[in-house]
Amino acid sequence: MPVHQRPFLALGLRLGAALAMSSLYMLVKLVHQMGVSLPEIIFWRQAGALPLLLGWILLRGQMWQLKTTRFKSHATRSLMGMVGMLANFGATILLPLAVATILGFTTPMFAVVLSALFLREKPGRWRGLAVALGFAGVLVIARPGAMPISPIGALVGLASGFMVAVVSIQLRDMGRTETPLSVVFYFSLVGTVLMLPTLPFTMTHHTPLQWAMILAMGSIGTLAQLLLTAALRYGPVSTVVVMDYSSLIWTTLYGWLVFHQMPPASTWLGAPLVVAAGLVIVWRERVRARAAATPPEESAPAGRVPRGR
Template sequence: MKATWQRIPPTMKGMILLVLAGAMFSCMHGTIRLVSGGPTSTEGLHPFEIAFFRNIFGLVVLLPLLWNVGFSTLRTTRFSLHLTRAVLQVFSMMMFFSALKISPLADATALSFLAPLFATIGAILFLGEKAKIRRWTALAVGFAGALIILRPGFQEISLGLVLVMGASAIWGGAMLIIKSLAKTDSSISIAAYMGILMTPMSLIPALYVWRTPTPEEFVGLFIIGAFGSIGHVMLAQAFKEAEATAILPLDFTRLIWAAIVGYLLFAEVPGLWTWVGGGLIFSAATYVAYRETRQN
């Protein structure tokens, strides 16, 4: 099996890993909705508690990988960046998990494509990156896609989708830090520090809403942690195997996976505007990434 994988061209490896990572994240999101009980349930676990278990079980899943590569991979001279990234991601995770409880999976996934656009805005405002008319146009197209999904004035804007946009904005800031960390630290190290730091951080809000999970819920929580950690490692490895411009178009499969999971588990059928808006946001994010890669 290992020999077969090694014979696959690097770009194809990156494509496969990116698509599989999207499937992992969509399955994780569906499981979060199940464990939280959905929008009308008061019996499921609170999203804050789910976030804590996602981090601790995700770390447990990563331990064999850390053991295999050696714990020396955790050595870093950039601990402050890991810490800042963890703080941002705790807030982003709690907001996004809260949104998943009350929002259709496909809508939440489509709006999450805004994160790279928020990262671009952050790079312009705080890192001094220059933006020409093409970049600004792409940003405008992306946020127009968000308006198409939200359709203010035509439907009531749900709290869940507002939370997704907030989570995407914070995640955009975390993406800038991850991009910097990837230059010096391994993908396993970056994922491990996420679990090591975010577990105690997410425990604090979880204690305020704590309810001891049932055995069935513990299984679901472990699945959430496993899917999340494996997905992040796959995603990081995908971008190490292949150029971003070669594989980014396949990231749109996340929306397809989300639609499939939403339909199978919750009988959700994404509307036309979700696909149109998601397509615009994704196209804008892909173009921004393409221009950035060419400039570098």
């Protein structure tokens, strides 16, 4: 059923999601440094969410929220989400937190490229310039040949930005008919089933502290997914995605306070380019959305042809 748009609520939810996701990435990096492998981290991140979600649903008597006729859409979203999670967590482990976050900001650029390739949508000069500017910032950060950061880590970070673009489009579509709880529940369920066969080969003995960190990781990750999904239910991607840039503040603080690690100097030269590119794309998307909602006779004075976007 249609959902009324509530832009301020969507922005607040996305802001909370940015803080929760930053906290999750900090925990992933910390747990990995404590000796837990990446496949096991992903398994517990997904499996840990299931009892939390089921308990919440049962306590509120809302099992109806899990009813769906879009199992195929849930499966596709879950598969894409798992690939994205692997890239996100991999970049977090291989790179300083702030660098991994900035490379994740390439999502709007990839969204423009995907629209041009698959939707035959001409990007226009503003968005085309923004894409070029953003990827120039990535080159400044990565500095190919100078090796300030892991080349593999940089590629994984770019892959995470690409996958977030794909998943965001899927979530926006599913949010029209599916509840946030159902989207997160089936994502966790499919992810748990996919990662379960790896557990005998990757799981090791854990101390009480490690189990506490794993539990916190699952809880915060579940909260982040709920907030992300709910934000896209009440507002378009082009509006809420601007709140993602606040995560750079949290990951920089976590990197400094928890890991005693600051990003290389090249990061602060390239980061403004990447952020500026994302903001330009967000601005153009809002302009396009307003133009599409305006009747043709009001969109431009008589005799004038609107400029390309």
